[in-house]
Amino acid sequence: MTENEIKNLEEIFEARIARDEKIEPKDWMPEKYRKSNIRQISQHAHSEVVGMLPEGNWITRAPSLRRKVALLAKVQDEAGHGLYLYSAAETLGISREEMYEQLHSGKAKYSSIFNYPAVTWADMGTIGWLVDGAAIINQVALCSTSFGPYARAMVRICKEESFHQRQGYEILLTLCRGTQEQKAMAQDALNRWWWPSLMMFGPIDAESPNTEQSMKWKLKRKTNDELRQQFIDQTVPQAEILGITIPDPDLKWNEEKKQYDFGEIDWDEFWQVVKGHGPCNKERMDARVSAWEEGNWVRDAAMAYAEKQHDKKLKDVG
Amino acid sequence: MKKDWPLWEVFVRSKNGLEHRHFGSLHATDAVMALENARDVYTRRNEGVSIWVVESKYITASNPSENGELFEPAKSKVYRHPTFYKLPDELKHM
C-alpha cells in the first residue's frame, strides 16, 4: 500500500470513529489502534484472572455456606470475564497463550489493586463493594467503546457483574450491624482498601500517557479523573449507610462543584506497586505462572487425545 | 511440537422458537470438550436450551474491503420494501 492509500484509509477510519460506528476485527484499522486495543483488552483480561486470587484464597474459609457459594460464583465469573476478554483480544490476531506469556514475563500489566493482600473476611466485602464498584464504573463506560468485540464483551460482563458489588456490600452491611469486633473489622478493611481503590482509575489525566489518543479513538469514553470523581461521589453515601468512616480527613462536599473534594493520593505508592513492588506482586505472578506450568501436561494430554480421536475417525471412514 | 487448544465459536439458543445467536468464543481440544466448555462458560445463568459450537477456522467471513460491491447494490432496490408502493389511505391494512 502506498503512503497515500494508507492516509486515505486512516481518514475513512477516523471518520467512522467520529460517526460512532463500531470497528470490527476484519475492518482496516491503524496499527496503533490495533495495538492499543490489544494492550487495553489483555490488561483488562489479566486483571480479571489475577483478581481471582485474593478472593479465591477465602473460598475455603467463608464463614457460612451462603457466603461460600456466592463468593465461589463470583470468582468463577471473574474467570468467565477473563475468558470473554481474551477472546475479544484474540480477534485482533494475538493468541491467549501469547497474552499469558506477556503477563508471566511482566511485560503486560494488570490492575494493581490485586497486589494488595486480602487478610480478613471483611476484605471480601470491601473488594466487592469498592473494587468491583470501581471496576463497574470503568466498565459501564467501556460498553460503548469503539471496538465491537470489546464493547460486546463489556455488555455481557456488566450484566453479570451486577451481583458482585451487592454481594460485597451485603457482607459489610452484616458486619456493620454485627458486634463491635465485626464493625472494627469492616472499618479496618475500608482503611486499607480505600486509597488503592482510588488508584484503580489510573494516574491523573495530566500524567496519563495513553488517555488522549484513547479518548480520540473512543477506546476510553471518560478520563481517569472523571471516573474517579464519579466513584467517590457515589461511594461516600454508601459508606454513610454502613456507618464506617472513609479514611480521608480532606474529604468533604463541595456545594459549588456539586461533588466531593478529596485528599492527595499517594502516587509514589501507586508507581511502586505498578512497577512490581507491591505487597503481593510476586505471590500473584508466582501463582499464575505455576498454574500455567503445572497445567502444561494436562493441556498437552487433552490435545494429544483429541488428535488421536480425530485420526481414528479418519481411519474408520477411510 | 507444542500445540495450543484451538478457538471455537459458540452459538446458543436462549429458548425454543428463537434462533441460535453468537455468544462468544472459547478454547477446546475437540467438539466434545467445546460443547462441555460452552455449557459451563456460557449457560451458567440458565441462558440456553441448545448449543452449537464450530471451530473458528471453519468460518468463512466476507471481506470488509469488498463491502461496496457486496452490499451497496442492495441499497438502491427500494422496490423490495413495502413503503415503495403508494396505496390509498382508505386501505387500512395491507
Next chain:
Amino acid sequence: MNNNNLYNYILGIADNTLILGQRLGELCGHGPALETDIALTNIALDLFGQTRNYFQYAALLVGDGKAEDDVAYMRTERNYFNVLLVEQPNTHFGYVMGRQFLFDVYHLLLLEGLQNSSDITLAAIADKGIKEVTYHKRFSGDWMKRLGDGTAESRQKMQEAIDDLWRYTDELFQLTKADKAMIYEGIGVDVSNFKEAYYQEVSEILNEATITVPENKYFTSGGKKGIHTEHMGYILADLQYMQRTYPNMKW
C-alpha cells in the same frame, strides 16, 4: 432428637459433598485453563448446593433453632462422616479428576437409589441432584480418557493417581449403623448392593482410558466412622476458621 439415625445418615451423605466441594474450592484460579476452572467451579457449586439442602433438612431434625451452618461448621473432626476418598488432596490435576471420577460414579448410583427413598425430602434432593451428578460423571469420565489416553506423561500421572486413590474406594460400599437402620426403614440406600456395578463401570472407563485397573488386596477406610486421614484437620481448620475464631456471630 428421636431420629438420630436419620440425622447421621444425612451427614454421611452431605459431608461427602461438603468436603469434596472444599477441595474443589481450593482450586479456583489455579487450574490448567480458564475453561477447566469454570467447569470445576460449576461442579463445586452443585455440590455445595446439595450440601445445603441436606444440612437444612438435618438442622430441622435437630430443631432448637439450629440452621445449616451449625450442622456444617460446628462439629469436631470425629463427627464428620465423609469417606476418605473425598478428603484426599489436589496433588495434581490427575488426582483431582481421578478423585472426582471415582466419586461421581458412586454418587450417581447413590442418588438413583435415594430418589426412591420413602423420605420425601431426601427423595426430592436426590432427584434434583441426579441431573447435576450425571453431568459431573460425564465430565470427569471424559477427562479420564483425555489424561489416560493423552501423552505418555499424562498416562503415567493418571495411573499414579488412580493407583493411589484406589484403596479408598472400598469404603464407599461399607454400611454404617445409621445406614443399616435407614435401609431397614426404607429411607436409606443399601450401597453395598451396587459395589459390583460400580467397579464394572469404573473399569470400563479406565480401560477406555488405557489405565490399568488396580488389583488391590488391601483397602483403607474409617471416614464413615469419623476416623479420617491427617488431611482432614487442615480442611476443617480452613472451613471452621471464622466460626471458631469469632463464635456466635452472624455473617
